[in-house]
Structures are given as C-alpha cells and as structure tokens.
Amino acid sequence: MKKTLFLLRHGETLLNGRYVGSTDVSLSENGRAMITEMAMAMVFPEKNIEQIYCSPLKRCCETCELLQLNADVRIDDDLREIDFGRWEGMTFEELLEMDSSLVDEWERAGDSFCFPEGESIRDFGNRVDRFAKQIMEVEKDRILIIAHGGTLRHLLCTFLGLDPEKKMVFALQPGGLSEIELYDSGGVLTRLLNPL
Template identity: 35%
Template sequence: MNRRIYLVRHGEIDCGKEKRYIGITDLPLNDKGRAQAYRLKAYFSDIDIEKAYISPLIRCVQTSEIVLKSKGIEGIRVDALKEINLGEWEGKSFAYIKSHFPEQYKKRGIYMDCFAPPGGESFEQLQRRVMPAFDRIIDSTDGNILIIAHAGVNRVIISRLIALPLRDIMKLPQLYGCVNILYMDKKHQNWNYETVL
C-alpha cells in the first residue's frame, strides 16, 4: 500500500456569533473542538504515523496534543503552516467588511486567488509560502505523515496537487476536524485525495 499524507484541519474555535475573518489570530479550541480532536484521535488509533507536522497556532497545537497522545511522537511545528494572514480584516465580521469596505469585499469574491486584504496575504502568496514547506515535509520520510493545519493551508495544498485553480479553492470543503487523505497514483504519477470525517 502506498504511503498516505493525512492533511487535517484543527478542531472548532470560538469566533463569535457572526462569521469572522480568522487567519493568524491565535484562538484556542472550544469544547466542540476538543471533542472533534478526540474523534480524530480515535480515527488515527489504528493508523501508523511516521511523522507529524503542525501549524504553531494554538488551535493546531491543542488538536495535535490530543491526537498524538498515544502515538509516541510529537508534532513538529512549522511556521509556514500558519493560516493565511488576513491583515486588517483579522477578527472582523464578514458583515463589517462588506458594509465598510464593499469594493474590497467584492474584489475578494471575484479575485479569490490574487486579492489580499490590506496588510495581509492573497491565496497565491499563501500557496508560495506553504508549498516549499510541504515539499520538505513529504521528502522527510517514506512513511505516513500527519499534517494538522488550517482550512486555507489545506486548500492551497490540495489545489496545487490536483491542479485546481486557486480561484476555485472554496469548492474544497474543509470542515473543522476533517481529514484529507492524499496519495500518489504511481501508475499515472499524479496526486489523488479524498476527504473523510
């Protein structure tokens, strides 16, 4: 069986009742997020993991501490796996940005790949930050690898591997606590993935 790369999104966080832009803001797991991490622990209980890599943001660290507790390995923190930097939009609600910065809000919807909020990153910039680290991670071992990161990070990795244009990355659902299984089809020399949980 080919080795697998398990690309996981951290558990749920509290970000208020309104939908907000949360990127590098360092929020901990909430109770539901911890329960999701325990569900992940159960999922991985019978899966051999050679190495684990995590975003250093607390929500990923907390998820990894629960998931890896019985694995005998620690997550290696990789700064490049931090979530997208949303600059001046960090922590603000979608409704606030839409009402106060309608042109910027509209541009992000149209130019999902290249628009960056003031002081922040675009998804193109995020992908340029993440992919060299991802390449080093997959070269680090021939065994199964666990990566615990964020919705944006996971989407830019998957989009590159399956050649999905970045403008379409929101078509890749990334629920809290989801598991994406990445594997190389050696016959066709291309990456495949499936999302479970």
C-alpha cells in the first residue's frame, strides 16, 4: 500500500488566537485570502486529489469551497476539533484568570483530562483514531483532509507512529499544509508548509 495524504488546516478565523473547538465560526477575510492565494498558486490541482475529507464545521467547509477542487468531498464528523466546553472562545490568559487550577490539571492529567463542560482528550483521540483507520482502508491513493489544528496534529502522530502527547512538535498554522507518504509499515512526513 502507498497513499499520499495532504493535511490542510483551515484558514484563519474570526476568533484567531482563542480556543475554538466546537464553536462554528467562519473564516476571516485574511483567512479567505490565504486559502484563495493557495488555490491560485496551484498547490493542489497538480496533486491530482482523488478524495477530500472535510470537518463539518464552517471554517473547514469554507476552506474546501475556496480551493475549488474537482474531487468527491465527504464530510466526516470525526474530523471536528475538540470541544473546549466553557473555555470556548477564550484566550490562555483568560483561562488562567478564570480556571488556573484546571489549567494546571490539564498540563498534568494527559488524555484523562476533560475540558470543563466539553470533551475529554481520550474521547477526542478515539474518534480521530477511528477516522485514521478508515483512511487506511480507503481505496483512493491521493487524499486531502481539511480539518483543525488539534485534529491534524493527532493524525500526524498516528500516521507517523508517534505518541499523541508529542503533537505539539508540529507547528501547524492556519492554512498550514503537511504531506505524508503512507505505507503498510508506516508514514513518512514529506512536507510541512505554513503560510508566510
């Protein structure tokens, strides 16, 4: 087996710099411009994308539409970002002010941590892993996945055989693109590109 996976993080949003998981926010003007520029620069058309998988959230669907690729698009609920619960829309500084003890627990607890009134890291990881298993069985060889920073970092770890706790080693900015050659024996990261 050999597949080429293109993992694209949606463009910048109206809530850039804040914790945004389940909040269904649109792209900012800058986010739309960065994705349009990417499409015009022909980053994808020459890649002969056969299949697109996209998160159902607005910022990803808008990113997909702006690329204007001629490929089948499947919306997959497992590609959603983690639900930050009551921390949605907040900055890290605001979290520290409101919930400093929970922020400390988040750093210590690993995947057993559950965001207050939101999703646990374990449940999030399980659903992203479920999507990864599905990709391994898809018969298409050139696949574009449009999703969120947390989702794509988890997928990168999964496909590259890394512990998901290492996910923050990937600096994947809004509009960032990574490329993986996926074999039966594992994956090889062949590209990691962030907008300037």
